[in-house]
Amino acid sequence: MVHRVTLIRGDGIGPEVAQATQTVLDATGVGFDWTIVDAGVDVMDQYGTPLPEHVLDAIRDTKTAIKGPITTPVGSGFRSVNVAIRKALDLYANLRPAATIKGVKSTFEDIDLVVVRENTEDLYAGIEFESGTPEAAKAYDFLTNLSGKPMVEGSAIGIKPISEMGSRRIVKFAFEYAKANDRQKVTAVHKANIMKFTDGLFLEVARDVAKDYPEIEFDDRIVDNMCMQLMQKPELYDVLVLPNLYGDIVSDLCAGMVGGLGVAPGANIGRDYACFEAIHGSAPKYAGQNKVNPVALILSGALMLRHLGEQDAAKRVEAAVREVIREGKSVTYDLAKGEPVGTQQMAEAIANAL
Numbered sequence: 001m002v003h004r005v006t007l008i009r010g011d012g013i014g015p016e017v018a019q020a021t022q023t024v025l026d027a028t029g030v031g032f033d034w035t036i037v038d039a040g041v042d043v044m045d046q047y048g049t050p051l052p053e054h055v056l057d058a059i060r061d062t063k064t065a066i067k068g069p070i071t072t073p074v075g076s077g078f079r080s081v082n083v084a085i086r087k088a089l090d091l092y093a094n095l096r097p098a099a100t101i102k103g104v105k106s107t108f109e110d111i112d113l114v115v116v117r118e119n120t121e122d123l124y125a126g127i128e129f130e131s132g133t134p135e136a137a138k139a140y141d142f143l144t145n146l147s148g149k150p151m152v153e154g155s156a157i158g159i160k161p162i163s164e165m166g167s168r169r170i171v172k173f174a175f176e177y178a179k180a181n182d183r184q185k186v187t188a189v190h191k192a193n194i195m196k197f198t199d200g201l202f203l204e205v206a207r208d209v210a211k212d213y214p215e216i217e218f219d220d221r222i223v224d225n226m227c228m229q230l231m232q233k234p235e236l237y238d239v240l241v242l243p244n245l246y247g248d249i250v251s252d253l254c255a256g257m258v259g260g261l262g263v264a265p266g267a268n269i270g271r272d273y274a275c276f277e278a279i280h281g282s283a284p285k286y287a288g289q290n291k292v293n294p295v296a297l298i299l300s301g302a303l304m305l306r307h308l309g310e311q312d313a314a315k316r317v318e319a320a321v322r323e324v325i326r327e328g329k330s331v332t333y334d335l336a337k338g339e340p341v342g343t344q345q346m347a348e349a350i351a352n353a354l
């Protein structure tokens, strides 16, 4: 079977890690029909936007995309191009596995965690009022009257919407992921002791969804305690599911526990579409140097293979990455003990180890 996939090359180091990833994915023997498109600062002059509509149309058409990082140009009208893609396609689940790779420097050993972060709600909904504006004053009057709670006059105000629908679909996603990937336990992370209605709703829905999955263990943790526990007893945890803000923070914490940006894959998945991407950015200072580590996007490619039902190829890519890093001969500057190789050379070593 041939899989139709949109490859967004991105900018900065994006095109280099995208090329490296394509090299490895094509070498798996899985059939791909690639639609290759560009987004980011390099297309601004041509299209007047870093995210031309034809890029979104290409993802709508192929349903699956893999994407190099994209710089968010200052003054482009976007808070983040990456967030704009997630919003336009309702990619509500951010999937961030964090697993130790031998040979990658890290304080922790044998970490095997999966963070599932809600991507569309919470303080990230973008409902914010700037201090000193008429809108903030209006929101201040309305909210102090409605709640009867004091606020310092002139405060900037942010709103945290959490819905039953948004909570249900993300927790369900976490359990379905656990089921499909032989994971034993899902932990819902929240601050429901303080935010009784917003995080309280998230927790209540999580408990309800858990009843549909009696074969998977379920528990919950308050987010501050979760961070402490991850530092002290990470082996007790498996799949974590979190609202947007805590998910953002805890997923980076977990990426740090396995050695950081160069090896951390990710995916944004919705009901109809999915976009796979490394968590690192476009690292403009290294652009065009064939220097950076391609592993984060290659491992995102392995997540994509699983999503496409190509489990065997996914396992082979992950094993090849581990083998090349363990051997330590064909690795980029961030992992090398001796002479480093370039981005494309590391990808070719991984392709040869498949």
Ligand code: NAD
Pocket (backbone or CB within 6 Å): 068, 069, 070, 071, 072, 073, 080, 082, 261, 262, 277, 278, 279, 280, 281, 282, 283, 284, 285, 292, 293, 294, 296, 334
């Ligand atoms: P960054 O991740 O691009 O780079 C920070 C540093 O991390 C780099 O200077 C480099 O030292 C290291 N690094 C990053 N990726 C690496 C790799 N593959 N191999 C080795 N080292 C690597 O973060 P930044 O400088 O904060 O962001 C640059 C731009 O990227 C910004 O415009 C930001 O908006 C954008 N960004 C995009 C995405 C995305 O596309 N998903 C994610 C984060 C940031």
